[in-house]
Amino acid sequence: MITYRQAQLSDLDQILAINAHYILHTSLTFMRTSPHIGTYVDKWRDLQARGLPYLVAVEDTNTKELDVVLGYASFSPFRGHLLSYAPTVELSLFVHPDYQSRSIGSGLLNELFNLVRNGKVHHVVEESGPRDMIGYDDSESTGDNIQVRNIIAVMAVDPEGKDGGEELRKWYTRRGFVEKGRLEKVGFKRGHWIDTVYLQYSTS
Template sequence: MSIRAATPADAPRIAEIWNHVIRTSAATFSNLEKTPEGLAQDFADKAADGKTFLVAEIDGQVVGFATYFQFRGGPGYAKTMEHTVILAPRAHGRGLGRALMAGIEEHARAGGAHSIFAGVSAENEAGVAFHAAVGYAEVARLSEVGFKFGRWMDLVLMQKML
């Protein structure tokens, strides 16, 4: 098991993992699937902006990823980040989510970030529990802000001070 920076060669596998989550779960409210080309550009854009996109591997195969970005636009939010972390089912319970989180948190901290947010679907109870276990505190619950699968869903905002 290892954690490393994503490369353009990882984009098809990351798209596969992410699109499965988009199609089958309420873990993200998005229904727009990712493309390898778009992801490769995202890797480059993040690097140019001083951010990172990390992948987790088992036996040389990418099984998860994490990245972060500015929480909201504008200079007043420049030190506040938000992240995305997604694992393939076979990667759950192996410590890779924690390792990915530690990697992006350290990268964000080194870049001057003050805090980092997780926006977690309230229907994703495992995601809420995971974030609590790695030191995130629930700071808000936004009612019916996401719409997917024909229903409204709540968003749990969780924050960790870096």
């Protein structure tokens, strides 16, 4: 049985292993070297502090052993140093390579969609200036908690992927994302030039 829950500190080693596969063996991420576990801990703590979801899909083994992480998904700030971007987040979503084609990615995305549609994701933003600065408007916020309304997926078009990497773009558009732009040949990895596609999902 597959269940979805918030990621815990004990899940991060498995999340690192999933991410390392895509870093080392695909062009779905432009990274070439897997970060140290401390990088994942720092991100997990930062997203907790910001109130942004970091979900895992796990297989319930009905034992006292650690859950098996089948995939993970999270929201990160989109240009987080700018207060006006607070209603917009960037999506990260990866499925364990041994558990693909089991609708795990769709399940994770649906969980996040439900949180956003129901107004349950409020981004705790950072601010660099005083509240009385010219142009400051907190009409959309409760304190520093601003409701998330837009999800951005920034995906690399992996030439080694299905349909030359285009199948992943189609996967997003079938789930309500709208392609907003493509940057051509902006990366080079594993002997291939790589395009980047920007897709947007909006609740408004």
